[in-house]
Amino acid sequence: MGLDIRLPIGAMFTVFGLLLVIYGAVSDKSIYQRSLGMNVNLEWGAALLIFGVVMLLLARRSSAKSDDSEHSGNHKN
């Protein structure tokens, strides 16, 4: 089906990751008392960002590949 699901997944987690990383960097450190002293926004935000970017890259690579194969298919015809 036309739309590669990894695009929206990747985009959404990239946005989530960016939001959390930025918020983690600027937010008041006292709110991290509840997460046992860990700045989970910064740390988990970075993890989400990496996940999102990897998904986007995978989607891009497979769309590049299918373009190539379409082109080579055309040449054969």
Place this chain on the structure above:
Amino acid sequence: MTLSAIDWIIMLVYFVFVLGIGFMLRRYMKTSTDFFLSGRSIPAWITGLAFLSANLGAQEVIGMAASGAKYGIATSHFYWVGAIPAMVFVGVFMMPFYYGSRARSVPEYLKLRFDEKTRGLNAISFATMTIFSSGISMYAMGLLLQTLLGWDFNFSVLVSAVIVLIYIFLGGLTSAIYNEVLQFFLIVLGFLPLVFLGLKDAGGWSGLQARLGVVATQHGFGSGAWSHSWQYMGSASSNPMGVEWFGMVMGLGFVLSFGYWCTDFLVVQRAMAANSMSAARRTPLIAAVPKMFFPFLVILPGMIAIALTYQAGGSGFTLPAKPDGSLNYDMVIPMMLGHYFPSGLLGVGLTALLASFMSGMAGNVTAFNTVWTYDIYQSYIKRGASDRHYLMMGRMATVFGIAVSVAAAYVATRFNNIMDMLQLVFAFVNAPLFATFLLGMFWKRATGHGAFLGLLSGMLAAAIHHELTLPMHAVAGVKGGWFGATHIYPSEMAQNFWTAIFAWTTCFVVTILVSLATRAREEKELVGLVYSLTERPKEERLSWYQRPAILGMIVLLMTLALNIIFW
């Protein structure tokens, strides 16, 4: 729990993506096959994750965490015994008939294999059931958001209903499947830090085990009763579930689990959308891999919560009590989110919870609109219309289905007992179903009359068994014992498992007897529908990791290993 701007932004971003997927898929919905079956064009990893996620409604997340607190790690039997073996079975043995027969729904398979009346019985009971399940799910969500965030019940119910309506109306099953995959990742990535923080607070796995020992001894069980899955299953009185291993393995592991995973159209529909026979067969097997690790995501938080409630950790987490003084187990996940997550991550965690509510609802709605359109509308109301007409009807059924679910949610707010009654009736309807499919697929002599009468008598047996027995400490009523309690079970769970065992056995025996007494169908009519008359799917072209039988073995071995580790 109070939300900051960042939490609202995250929630909003999620809604934008959910609706965006619906709008982007809209232009691909040209035929009814696109709408109801995703044009049979989806790769296995996506249908696999959707197969898992369609079942991962919030009731599962909330309920499994609650059971984790109540019964400890033995709750993982619902996964390692009550799901994985059945998922392997449906992928390896049953999918060739579902996918290969080109049936568009599970009831339609029953029509091809047996007859019209068996299909009708299944289609109507299934359609009713899905609508009410979706309503119950909506009710639970509205209630939770009300207590947790102080949101208006009407607001929560209507907003979530409208969002689910829009994305299914536009993009049909594909939209539901894509959103389920999105929700899968959201739930995993949203709850993982919760498990991490909770476990850290409880002093790691060894600290958790020590605390759970206190929980167990205070309840009067052996000290490992909360942290071992099998060791205490020898007799019903030595474990908090109140079930012995035989009732658990037969009732849950065989009848209920196979009945659900192998015959429920809600999950089977995801596999039917796959782009090839081998992808359809791999769908449940791929789903089984994350499924076997889900106990660590949804049951472990419950165990952590109860452990910290009995022996406080550094951060002072405790479960809240209900008005009657007992612990409110259903609040495990929401309370832990509020306790450990700072604003920001809290938004992600709450969005994951909302996502699980909506995926549960969407799964029911897509299954309903297909069964309604193909098995009820096209079969009994309007035959032979154009494909465009049925596509339109599918969209109408989506609107209608969601409207009835919303109505059901409001009925539930007024008459809580009605919902309990309905769930009970559904349990009677579902319990015998797997016997019908097993005989239908693997015994060519089974006949339509046999299947129909077997199903009816199985349901009746379930009802009679339920009304003749009672769980301990319960009063006669919705819990059973209407005809007088001739047998007392140690727990409600034990009663449920044995109801299922009786229903299945009755259906199995009656179907065989009636089939032998009625005329068999011509063998040539059953090609592609029955195991002994169908060619095995060819697998030579597939590499080893794509072969269902090999994948199935790997999945079973991994599950066995988990059972041994947490014995």
